[in-house]
Amino acid sequence: MQFELTKEFLEEVRDLVQAKDSEKIRATLDELYPADITSVLYELDGEECKYVFNILDKSLDAQILSYIDEDTRTKFLKNFESKEIAEMMEFVDSDDAADILNEQPLRTREEVIGFIENKEKAQNILDLLRYEENTAGAIMAKEFVVTNVNWNVKHCIEEIRNQTAILEKLYTVYVVDQNEALVGHVSLKKIILATDYTKLLEIAETDVIYVETWMKSEEVADIMQKYDLDSIPVVNVQKKLVGMVTIDDVVDIIKERQEMDRQAMAGITEDIEEDDSVWMLTRARLPWLLIGMVGGLTGASFIGLFEKNLTLIPAMAFFIPLITATGGNVGVQSSSIVVQSLANRTFFEKNLGHRLIKVLMVGLINGLVLALLVFLANITLGQPIKLAFVVSIALLSVVMLASVMGTITPLVLDNFGINPAVASGPFITTTNDLLGLGVYFSVASMLYSL
Amino acid sequence: MQFELTKEFLEEVRDLVQAKDSEKIRATLDELYPADITSVLYELDGEECKYVFNILDKSLDAQILSYIDEDTRTKFLKNFESKEIAEMMEFVDSDDAADILNEQPLRTREEVIGFIENKEKAQNILDLLRYEENTAGAIMAKEFVVTNVNWNVKHCIEEIRNQTAILEKLYTVYVVDQNEALVGHVSLKKIILATDYTKLLEIAETDVIYVETWMKSEEVADIMQKYDLDSIPVVNVQKKLVGMVTIDDVVDIIKERQEMDRQAMAGITEDIEEDDSVWMLTRARLPWLLIGMVGGLTGASFIGLFEKNLTLIPAMAFFIPLITATGGNVGVQSSSIVVQSLANRTFFEKNLGHRLIKVLMVGLINGLVLALLVFLANITLGQPIKLAFVVSIALLSVVMLASVMGTITPLVLDNFGINPAVASGPFITTTNDLLGLGVYFSVASMLYSL
Numbered sequence: 001m002q003f004e005l006t007k008e009f010l011e012e013v014r015d016l017v018q019a020k021d022s023e024k025i026r027a028t029l030d031e032l033y034p035a036d037i038t039s040v041l042y043e044l045d046g047e048e049c050k051y052v053f054n055i056l057d058k059s060l061d062a063q064i065l066s067y068i069d070e071d072t073r074t075k076f077l078k079n080f081e082s083k084e085i086a087e088m089m090e091f092v093d094s095d096d097a098a099d100i101l102n103e104q105p106l107r108t109r110e111e112v113i114g115f116i117e118n119k120e121k122a123q124n125i126l127d128l129l130r131y132e133e134n135t136a137g138a139i140m141a142k143e144f145v146v147t148n149v150n151w152n153v154k155h156c157i158e159e160i161r162n163q164t165a166i167l168e169k170l171y172t173v174y175v176v177d178q179n180e181a182l183v184g185h186v187s188l189k190k191i192i193l194a195t196d197y198t199k200l201l202e203i204a205e206t207d208v209i210y211v212e213t214w215m216k217s218e219e220v221a222d223i224m225q226k227y228d229l230d231s232i233p234v235v236n237v238q239k240k241l242v243g244m245v246t247i248d249d250v251v252d253i254i255k256e257r258q259e260m261d262r263q264a265m266a267g268i269t270e271d272i273e274e275d276d277s278v279w280m281l282t283r284a285r286l287p288w289l290l291i292g293m294v295g296g297l298t299g300a301s302f303i304g305l306f307e308k309n310l311t312l313i314p315a316m317a318f319f320i321p322l323i324t325a326t327g328g329n330v331g332v333q334s335s336s337i338v339v340q341s342l343a344n345r346t347f348f349e350k351n352l353g354h355r356l357i358k359v360l361m362v363g364l365i366n367g368l369v370l371a372l373l374v375f376l377a378n379i380t381l382g383q384p385i386k387l388a389f390v391v392s393i394a395l396l397s398v399v400m401l402a403s404v405m406g407t408i409t410p411l412v413l414d415n416f417g418i419n420p421a422v423a424s425g426p427f428i429t430t431t432n433d434l435l436g437l438g439v440y441f442s443v444a445s446m447l448y449s450l
Numbered sequence: 451m452q453f454e455l456t457k458e459f460l461e462e463v464r465d466l467v468q469a470k471d472s473e474k475i476r477a478t479l480d481e482l483y484p485a486d487i488t489s490v491l492y493e494l495d496g497e498e499c500k501y502v503f504n505i506l507d508k509s510l511d512a513q514i515l516s517y518i519d520e521d522t523r524t525k526f527l528k529n530f531e532s533k534e535i536a537e538m539m540e541f542v543d544s545d546d547a548a549d550i551l552n553e554q555p556l557r558t559r560e561e562v563i564g565f566i567e568n569k570e571k572a573q574n575i576l577d578l579l580r581y582e583e584n585t586a587g588a589i590m591a592k593e594f595v596v597t598n599v600n601w602n603v604k605h606c607i608e609e610i611r612n613q614t615a616i617l618e619k620l621y622t623v624y625v626v627d628q629n630e631a632l633v634g635h636v637s638l639k640k641i642i643l644a645t646d647y648t649k650l651l652e653i654a655e656t657d658v659i660y661v662e663t664w665m666k667s668e669e670v671a672d673i674m675q676k677y678d679l680d681s682i683p684v685v686n687v688q689k690k691l692v693g694m695v696t697i698d699d700v701v702d703i704i705k706e707r708q709e710m711d712r713q714a715m716a717g718i719t720e721d722i723e724e725d726d727s728v729w730m731l732t733r734a735r736l737p738w739l740l741i742g743m744v745g746g747l748t749g750a751s752f753i754g755l756f757e758k759n760l761t762l763i764p765a766m767a768f769f770i771p772l773i774t775a776t777g778g779n780v781g782v783q784s785s786s787i788v789v790q791s792l793a794n795r796t797f798f799e800k801n802l803g804h805r806l807i808k809v810l811m812v813g814l815i816n817g818l819v820l821a822l823l824v825f826l827a828n829i830t831l832g833q834p835i836k837l838a839f840v841v842s843i844a845l846l847s848v849v850m851l852a853s854v855m856g857t858i859t860p861l862v863l864d865n866f867g868i869n870p871a872v873a874s875g876p877f878i879t880t881t882n883d884l885l886g887l888g889v890y891f892s893v894a895s896m897l898y899s900l
Contacts (some may be wrong), residue, residue: 033677035676035677035678045671070561100842121637137743143743157643160642170639188638191642193610194867226485227485228485230697247701248678248680251700252556254701254704254708259790265715265782267779268783268786273787274787274805274808278812279459281787282812285780289776289779289780290819293776295771296769296771296775297824299772300771301768301834302833303768310764312759314757314761314767315754316767317764317766318749318750318754321749321770322746322747322750323777324771324774325742325774325778326742328680328778329738329742329879330739330874331719332876333717335733336712336715337751340709341724344723346592365716365728366736367741369736369740370739373740373743375741387474399733424716429775429778429879430775432777444888
C-alpha cells in the first residue's frame, strides 16, 4: 500500500511527460497520494513540473503545493502567473495560503489576493498576513465551525454540512455568544451521541483553554502539549474567536525549533539545507568561523606572551590541544544540559546557586578522574614530574571553569532573549579555548617560578 | 483562564496538606486542570504527594500519572502498593498503562497486571508489553472504535456509545471485515453528515495508509507526517487491525529524537536531566571526556615528534589553538548539515560525489577567506612571513579536510545504524584536532625544510 518511488516509475513518468501524454499521466498519478505525487515532482525539472501541474486538478495542485518545502515552492511558483496562483489558493486553507503568499514578493502577493474570487477567503488571508511572524495569529487557521450558544445539535449539524466543503479536517466545534466571544467547544463525539434537539450549551465544555493572537507560537505549542490538546481556539483582544491552532502546527513548531537549535549548536547563522547554493552555504557558515578565527588569533597573541617559557620548556606546547579540547567538550556538555532544562521549563526557576554547586561537583569528579589519568600517562610517557603537575592542575581547573561557564552562558543568553542553544555552539568552544590557555599558562608560570 | 503556579498558592496547598484538611484540598484542586495539579505535585515531597493522591478521585490520579515525567513517576510509584497502582491503571489507556508498567520492576509489573479487574484491559496491556520498545506495536493504543463492514451508521453510533467511556479521544472509526482485517476508516465528520441507514462501506475511505506492528516508531512518525495524518491504524502480520497510533505519539517521538540528537552533539551518553544525581550526570559525561583525553594525549605525543622544530620556532605553538578550533568548527558545521539532510530524508539518496564536490567548494571559499585574513593579521602583528605562510596554508587545508570528514562521518555512521548526530559531537572535534595538528606540522616541516 505504501508507495516507493523507483527509478523505473520515474523514468515512466518522464517519458510520458516528454510525450505529452496527458491522459496517461493523469491516470498514472491519480493512483498516488498527493504527498507521493509531490515526491515525484521533486525529481522533475521546472518545465516538466509545470506541465504536470497544468494537467492535474486545481484542488490536487493546491494540496501538492502545501506539501512542497518552502524553498522549492518559491522557485516553483515563479513559473506561474498571479492569476494561476490565485486559482490554486481557492483550494488551500487560508493559513496555508497566507504561508505561501508570505514567501512571495510583495507585488505577487497583492496581485494574487486581488485575483482570488472567494472574497471571504481573500479577507481571511489578508487578516492572517497582518499578524507578526511566529505568533498565534500568524499560524492559526481561519477555517473552523462556529456555532451559536442558542443553537441545538440539529442546527449545528447543518452548519457543519454548510462549512464542511472548506474544512480539510474537523477537530471540534466552537460555541460563541452574540458578540462572537468564545463560550465553549463541543467535541464531534458528543455531537454524534446527542439527540437532535439537545442544546449545544448542555453538551459544550465551557471551561476552555485558549490563546490570544499576539502570543508566541512556541508558547502556543507549549500550552497545547501541557494540556494535551488537539486544537486550541485563538481569540483577539476583545476575546472574539478569530482562529484555531491544530496539533499539526505544533509538530511544525517543534521541528522548526529543533532545526534552529541544531544550527545554533553547529554555528550556522541561517536556515540552510544541503541543497542550497554554495554561496548561501558559505554565507551561513563564515560568520562563526570568523569569530573562531578572532578567538584563535587572540589565543595566539596570548601564548605569545609566554614565548620565553615555551623556549625553555617546548613540551608545554604539547598539551595545548588537550587543554583546549577538554574545556570545549565540558563547556558544550554543561550548556546543553541547561539548554534542555530551559526547553522543558517548569514553573519555578531553578536556583542559580544550586545549579552551580551541582555542576561544580560533577566537574570536580570528572576533572579529578581526567587529571589523575593524564598525570599517570605523563609519568609513564616520561614527561618531567613538574610538567605533569602543571598539566593536571590546569586540566582540573579548566574542567571546573568550563562547567561554570557552560552553565551560566545559556542562562544569560536566555535572559536577554537570545536562543540559549547558541551557548552550546562555537561560542562556548572559542571562549573556553581562551579560558583554557589562560589557566594553563598561568598555572605553568606559577609552578615553574616556585 | 490560564493557571499560574504562585508561591502563595503553593504555600496554601502545603498548609492544607499539613493540616490534613482533605475537604479544602479537594475543593482547591478541583478548580485546576490535571496538568496544573501535576505541576503543584512536582513541588511537594513524596509523603505530601501520596496524601493528595489518596484524596483525589482515582480517575484524576490516573490522568495526573500520565502527565508526570518518567523519572519522577518511577520514584513516586514506589510509595504505592501494586493493588493501588492497579486501581489507577483502570483509568488510563492501555498504551499509557504499558508505558508506566514498563518503568516498574518486573515483579511489580506482574503483580499490578494480576490486580487489574478489567480482564480485557489486562490482556491489552500484556499484548503491548510483548512488543519491542520503539516499534509501532509498543506505542500504539488499543482503545479505538472498530466497526464491521456490514454495519450501517446507526449501528456504528451505538458502538461509539458503548466504547466511548474508555476512549480518551476519538479520531476516526475503523472498519474491518469478518476476519478482523482492516478494510477502511470513516471520519467522525462523515458519520455526522450521513443518515442512520447509510452503509458504512459507502462513506468509508478504503484506501488506507497503515503501518505494521514491527515497524520502528520513527518510521511511523515519518509516514504520518508525510501524509499529514492525525492517526494511523496498526496491523499485525496477518493484516488484522490491532491498534492505532495518534499524532500526540508523533509529537513525543519527535521530541525524543530531538533530545537524543542534542545529547549526541553534546557528547553525553545517557538520557540525563539537570535534576539527576551527581553520579548519573558524571557517568553520562565522563566517557566522551575520556575519549577527548585520549585524543589530547595522542595529539601531545604527535606534537612531541616536532619538539626540535618548536625549539627553533616557538611561535609555531601560538597557532595550535587556531588550527584545531577551526577544524572543529568546520567539522561540526559540515556534519550537522548532513545530519539534517538525513533527518529529512527524501527518496533518492544524494550522490556522495556531488555532496563532496559541493562541500569542498564551500570549504575552499571559507578556507580562502580565513587564510587570507589570518595571513594579513600575522603580517600586521609582525610574524615572520614564512610562518604566516605555514599557518595560512595549514588553515586552508584543515578547512577542506574537516569539510570532507564532517560530510563523510555522519554518512558512514548512519550506514552502520549509529545515530549520525554523534558525528557532530566530540567525535568530530577530537578527530579534527588530530587531523589539524597533522596538517599543520607537516606543512611546517615541508616549508621550513625548503
